Amino acid sequence: MDVIIENLEPAEQEYKQGQKKFLLPFILVTGLFFLWGMAHNLDSILIPHLKKACNLSNSQSTLVDTAVFFAYFIMAIPAGMLLKRLGYKYCIIIGLLVFAAGAYLFVPAANKLSYELFLVALFIIGCGLAILETTANPYAAVLGDPATASNRLNLAASFNGLAAMVAPIVGANFILSGKEYSKEALAAMPSVERMSYFIEEASAVKLPYIILGTILLIVALLFCFIKLPEIKIKQEENAEKPGFFAVLKHRHLSLAVLSQFFYVGAQVCITSFFIRMAQQGAGVDERTAGYYLGIYGFLFMLGRFVGTFLLRFTSSQRLLICFTLAAIVLCLVAVFGTGTYVVYALGLLGFFMSIMFPTIFALGIVGLGDQTKSASSWLIMSIVGGAILPYGMGSMIDYFQDNIQIGYLVPLSCFLIVLGYAWKGCHVRY
Template sequence: MQSVTEEPTSAAAPAEGEEQRTSWLPLILVVSLFFLWGAANNLNDVLIAQFKKAFALSDFGAGLVQSAFYLGYFLVAMPAGMYMRRFGYKSAVVFGLVLYGTGALLFWPAASMAAYGLFLFALFVIASGLAFLETSANPFVTLLGARETATRRLNLAQAFNPLGSIAGILIGQHFIFTGVERSSAQIAAMSAAERAAYFQGETHAVQWPYLVIGVVVLAWACLIVITRFPSLGTAKVSSTGRGVLRKLLGDRRFISALFAQFFYVGAQVGVWSYTIRYVQANMPGTSAKEAANFLTAGLVCFMLGRFAGAALMKYLAPVRLLLVFAAVNIALTLYAVLEPGSSGAYALVACSFFMSVMYPTIFALGVEGRSDDERKLGAALLVMTIIGGAVLTALMGLVSDHFSITTAMSVPACSFAVILLFAWRRNVSVVEVIG
């Protein structure tokens, strides 16, 4: 079996047309990763609602789904960056897919044992694999062309991510949600045997979908192993990781990107995690299966926003587009807080369109102009900020438990304000440089 690291650079570089003929399959495989982790991320939004029913959890307890998931990102992102720095992009991708598939397969015993803790561990393993995938794929895409178009190129590649997100929601909506809704009073009126059967049915609903996902992901890893990847043309490791980290962490511009990404991921995960909960709370009589349609609509808006954003960046600087989109989302999330009901739910749906460009734009602004060593470890640090999804989603759960899910939407509103500040400061610095 051939090595899973990138192919070494040959003595004679291939002609331009030849390189295009030999590299299209690796590029398709890399773009597919955006789809795969999108499906995993947004299945969590379904799991929160499903586990809340299956284990009779509070909003905070159900929110631990995201906490366990994004803790995996946080703890594994830096080891993933170091692994990629040592063994290359392809090896990191394969290892990440193996972890992803293994975590998905763990859902079967977790459901059989009705063990919420084991589910959380399985999600941690999945997220650990995704940390490898995201750390590898995002900087890889920025290397596939001119530096001037790196941000637009990453936005375009990320446009395939919401396709996976939509697929994840549809899988959850049609193959995990059972459509059986029982109030607390109805559950209390059940016999012990009926109650156990109800909870068991809700728990087992996740087994087959995640079994299929695990098998597909592991098969995809095998496909990447046997595919020849072209040389990325990157430099060999030229300095110690400690020295590179010291340089990155001493750069105020890079630190500001870390903060912006932390709050963005927290806002995105928070809005999507509690959209179903918000709709059910403010539109009485709506089942979880019906409420999932709002989440699906939001993901469609997110996908359209990715393509629209990539097109708009031909005419408007990415940082300025980020500034405008952040301002719009502050208004939309505050509207959802002040006007609960169907109009507030539609505001959350629209919010996804304007979130679309934020992650790739902040990411590209964070790594632009950096050496290969700095780009790889910088990517790992930026992926670590995904812990914002754990922290802010848990915070929203606490606010919801103490006040209401409607009030909890003020948390992403504040997060978008942080992104607005980041974009404004970066835009000012760009204007000063041009001036």
């Protein structure tokens, strides 16, 4: 079944007449995909790094994900309300400012060596990201021909994929020190030397996040002076405004929300333990593992561009089925394989996961018209899967005496659910 994005009507007559007023806004919004991609993919560096700096267990280290993605759950509905009230431009500016505030909070967190304060900073970053994603995903979808909304989302999300390559390289060079001690070695250290090691490790995050916060402020200022078209969705006269929960009556949306929950959980699980999996599976040091994560990011980015190209020749549904089947096979290799083949499988997972989020998002908002903004809030709220499932994976790894490999049964299960949505759940019924 070919799925076509309908009823997203961004002044279609003007679009058909060849007006290019959507080009600059689309370029700017695409830049936002890169910025929040940097934040998310730096988390994959922060998890093993803060595990060292704050002397954490696997499950405790995944609270990095919990802080960020729980913020999505908390902020998705308020962000949708802000979007309806203030429009796209002002929501983007607010999201950037909140994001920047969280980035700057890394400085006192590192100075105090406070994991709790790091989590607060990450929660604030997550709130900013939730506002940005609730705004930018539907905005990218409506900035052009409705029939190519999925293509635009995948193209914009390709720059999120670019961040997936850049962030691990930045993190490996500026955050990861390459110094790592066993529990026994740490216990044998004099307390002053041990504390000095922890503080030095924690301080490594300050410069990257100061730079990130400053860039966000500059971008927010740029949006203040750029005129963005506020797209209005056509609505029938005297039509009742549907309630926030009413949009869930659309089966393809409610199942998209469920599918997105498990997809995001799977992606975060895979990247959160990628570095430690590379260390265990291939026997490399943490910096080399960080570069492997950068290769994963490159393949993720490549998958976005290839996926956008393939959408010219096939439907979103068929592409999602094919890529999800490949992800399931690779997950099986990660769980049951040995040596460097495990790392190769994890790297290739980046390619095949790449199109899942934007494609599920686009399929979920098919035919929703004036309910698109509410649907966007639900789809962003489903990102809470990234807060819950990695903690479960970390607990499983701790239970099996730090066996990272067996924990990858969690994302494998998630991909089976995504496959079910792609196969049957995304059909639109009126």
